[in-house]
Amino acid sequence: MSGDLLVFGSTGQVARELARLAPEATFLGRAAADLSDPAACAAAIRAHAPAAVINAAAWTAVDKAETEEPAAHLVNAAAPGAMAAECAARGIPFVQISTDYVFDGSGDRPWRPDDPVAPLGAYGRTKLAGEQAVQAAGGVHAILRTSWVFSAHGANFVKTMLRLGAERDRLTIVADQIGGPTPARDIAATCLAIAAGLGDAPGLTGIYHLSGAPDVSWADFARAIFARAGLAPEVVDIPSSAYPTPARRPANSRLDCAGLAAFGLARSDWGAGLDIVLKELGARA
Numbered sequence: 001m002s003g004d005l006l007v008f009g010s011t012g013q014v015a016r017e018l019a020r021l022a023p024e025a026t027f028l029g030r031a032a033a034d035l036s037d038p039a040a041c042a043a044a045i046r047a048h049a050p051a052a053v054i055n056a057a058a059w060t061a062v063d064k065a066e067t068e069e070p071a072a073h074l075v076n077a078a079a080p081g082a083m084a085a086e087c088a089a090r091g092i093p094f095v096q097i098s099t100d101y102v103f104d105g106s107g108d109r110p111w112r113p114d115d116p117v118a119p120l121g122a123y124g125r126t127k128l129a130g131e132q133a134v135q136a137a138g139g140v141h142a143i144l145r146t147s148w149v150f151s152a153h154g155a156n157f158v159k160t161m162l163r164l165g166a167e168r169d170r171l172t173i174v175a176d177q178i179g180g181p182t183p184a185r186d187i188a189a190t191c192l193a194i195a196a197g198l199g200d201a202p203g204l205t206g207i208y209h210l211s212g213a214p215d216v217s218w219a220d221f222a223r224a225i226f227a228r229a230g231l232a233p234e235v236v237d238i239p240s241s242a243y244p245t246p247a248r249r250p251a252n253s254r255l256d257c258a259g260l261a262a263f264g265l266a267r268s269d270w271g272a273g274l275d276i277v278l279k280e281l282g283a284r285a
Helices: 013-021 038-048 069-090 122-137 157-167 184-200 218-229 258-263 270-281
Strands: 005-008 026-028 052-055 094-099 141-146 170-174 206-210 234-238
Touching (some): 005 038, 013 184, 052 184, 069 141, 184 206, 184 270
Parallel strands (some): 141 206
16 A cells, blocks of 8 residues: 555654655655645645545644644644545545543543543644544544654654663653553554555544553653663652643553454554664664
8 A cells, every 4th residue: 555655744753654664655744745734735635646644744742732722733633634624525544643632641541532532731632623623524534542652763752761861870750640652663553554454444434542561650661761771870750740841741641452453453562662762773782
């Protein structure tokens, strides 16, 4: 399918992994399709007439969204809605990547795709609005919610910890937020499998979850990164209240990924993904 696949995004973590896994696909960066211009995104789909579309582009600056929600909404909601509507009109399967931030983070059980949504902040609201716009388009689609994305590219927790772990002897890290770190490569592979699966079985349209196993706190994830990279800073657990940010983060980001079985898929193993990323970065002990 990769030659008939159109991907929005080219420099983000997932888009770069999609380029590795599906190099023959067409990738549209901001210069070719600016998500702040939804009509241009729809026009790109008309121009390329692909067999499937994956939207791997988004506004991901969580804290910045608190003060720039209209701009984030344009990118995270209006643009995917325009893409989905164009795909629906042409019978093209559409895959949209979403986030655990659509939930309020309460409780301690994994969130199921049909659980009530209640975003805590602007980023979550804009991503939820994107989900709703994709659903309202009425076409064949999959919304893939994921969490705690990491890779060897861009800015992410793993790369930040490697830098700080090499600079400092002691780090204070939030320990009361729990979730599943997810390798961007696994998200890319899942998106490709879902896009192909929807082409064969449009009845699989719906919302799915993907996160890495096992669930872990940020502090314990940091410890795993340091252990595998041969770094030894002291990690001190702190509550979220001791590390205030403009946007509230969900305390419970656990995701129930059982629905992926419909595509013959299962949860990622973040440890295996972490080893690959550390090797790529040359940081493996």
